[in-house]
Amino acid sequence: AGAGKLLQNVNVAGIGLFARLAVGSSRELALPHVEVPDVRWVDWRALKAAGFKACVFDKDNTLTAPYEKRIHPPLAGAL
Numbered sequence: 001a002g003a004g005k006l007l008q009n010v011n012v013a014g015i016g017l018f019a020r021l022a023v024g025s026s027r028e029l030a031l032p033h034v035e036v037p038d039v040r041w042v043d044w045r046a047l048k049a050a051g052f053k054a055c056v057f058d059k060d061n062t063l064t065a066p067y068e069k070r071i072h073p074p075l076a077g078a079l
Helices: 002-008 012-023 044-049
Strands: none
Touching: none
């Protein structure tokens, strides 16, 4: 059970993808393009108009409390 809890905190696939992006020809995809206090500040229409097709979030401490599955209520309307 202890090893399972530890591995819950390690995203091997995400680390591998980031490493490939960071050293490959698509480095700009690994860098943040927009920084806001929280998702309520994101102008989704402006991002779409600028050509963005996807948005990647780190779930824990961004959209939810750690290990929670539900979006933090004040943020739900922004998604």
